[in-house]
Amino acid sequence: MKMTFRWYGENNDSVTLEQIKQIPGVEGLVWALHDLPAGEVWPVEKIMEVKRQADEYGFHLDVVESVNVHEDIKLGLPSRDQYIENYKQTIANLAEVNVKVICYNFMPVFDWTRTDMYKEMGDGSTALFYEKSKVDSMDPQELIRQTTSNSAFTMPGWEPERLAGIEKSFELYKGMTEDNLWDNLQYFLEQILPVCEQHDIKMAIHPDDPPWSVFGLPRIITSEKNVERLLSLSDSPAHNITLCSGSLGANPANDVPKIIRRFHDRIPFAHIRNVKIYENGDFIETSHRSQDGSVDIADVVKAYNENDFTGYARPDHGRHIWNEECRPGYGLYDRALGIMHLWGLWDAYEKVKSEGRK
Template sequence: MKMGFRWYGEGNDTVTLDQIKQIPGVESIVWALHDMAAGEEWPMEKILKVKEATDKYGFNLDVVESVNVHEDIKLGLPTRDKYIENYKKTIEKLAKVGVKVICYNFMPVFDWLRTDLYKEAEDGSTALFYEKAKINDIDPMELVNKIASNPDLTMPGWEPERLKNLSQLFEAYKNVTEEDLWNNLKYFLEQIIPVAEINDIKMAVHPDDPPWSIFGLPRIVKDRNDLARLLKLVDNPYNCLTLCSGAIGSNPNNDVPAMIREFGNRIAFAHIRNVKIYENGDFIETSHRTCDGSLDICDIVKAYHEVGFTGYARPDHGRHIWNEQCRPGYGLYDRALGIMYIWGIWDSLQRNK
């Protein structure tokens, strides 16, 4: 298992590369060009600028999260082909700096959804929180304004320029079914995977977060059956998964360790985090520790060890602790603690082989 740490770039992150360098076992920076709109071809000079910054600290750039998929591709519009061509050109450029995995998602409109970015826990820490009842009553635009309220630290998937036309996006998806979305994903993968294979880059889809329909929008990467279907759409070892335990695991019916054991050879990237799920369907993100949430992080890491996982992993969202002022879910302290918890489990499994 190779450990990475998500970083939003110089001037766009409260966490610095020299701080990340001091976290044991972190080899790579999980990165993206966050100022690029979905569908745009990434300029080589911007890619090289990230490489120049990370080379100083000996990090590799093996994992990109994310090269976002344009809504026209998800909608299956005639304009999708030009955006797919841009995606192919970006893949070719990323291969030149050693990228091995591209994490992406196929969620309509919203990449992820929470109702509170700073829900306070009993110990005084705060974390991302999903309140099921509020989703049933809230105006989506109210959520957009809330999540995009800090212009200095934009949230991935909630870029203001993309969501300013929210009503038009909802109108466009009004008659799009899950089968339509499956067909559009198949079209995308049939075009992209051959280019990814030639360039030795694995395309790793992220599950829907949360893994159920929101605001009536179709969602198709929600459970074990969806993962199996997706891998068969284009049955190629470069068509892979980003298995996010916290995203897909927020539905208690999803058995994350079982998915790892079944699909281990097609998991290119692992997001490891815990969530506490309440009986009413609410959930909050917790520390990585098993006893603090509803997911068995010990068994999740054990499952990766059992399948001989040699892919990339990162701690996913962390709590906000010790008065850290940071992008919601992406501070230094709790994610660093998460890495050490994961390594502790992994090292004990290595010793007892």
């Protein structure tokens, strides 16, 4: 397991590379050019500037998250071909710094969805929270205002230029079915996977977060059955999944360790986090400990370990603790604690294996 840490870039992150360097076992940054709108080619010179910053602290840039997919590609509009050509060029440019994995998603309009960025928990910490009844009754514009109004940092998937045309986007998605979205994803993959193979880069789609329809929009990467369908679209070695235990784990019907054991050879990148699910469908993000949430993180790590996982992993969203002021879900302290918990589990399973015990 290769441990990484998501970093939003110089002057766009409360966490510094100097701080990340002090977390044991972190060897790479999960990064992106967050100032570029979806659909634009990532210039080599901007990529090289991030490499210069990473090199100063000895970090690799093997994993990019995300090269966002333009909405026209998801919609299957005639204009998608130009945006796909731009995506191909970005893949080639990322190969210049030896990128190995591109994490992306295919969620219409919205990326991840939450109703409270700083929901207070019993211990005084705060965390990202999803209130099902509020989403079911809320106007999308109100959710946008709540999500973007309380942060000094750009929110991935909630960039202003992406949301400016929200009403038009909803209009365009009217009548779109899940099968339509599957078809548009397959078209996209058929175009880009040969380019990825040429540059030895793996595409790894992120599950939908949460794994069900939001505001009536179709969502397709939501369950074990749909992961199976996804991976059956192509047997290319470049076609894979980013396995996010928190996204899939928000639905109690998803057995995350089972999904890992079944598809481990198609998981080059793992997001590991926990969520506590309530009976009414709400959920909140918790510490990484199994007993603090609804996902058995100990078994998640065991599933990776018993299959000799050599891919990349990162602690996903963390709580906000010790009065840290940070981008929601992406502070230093709780993610660092999460890494040490994951390493503790991994080291224990390694010791058990070395001693020949089960």
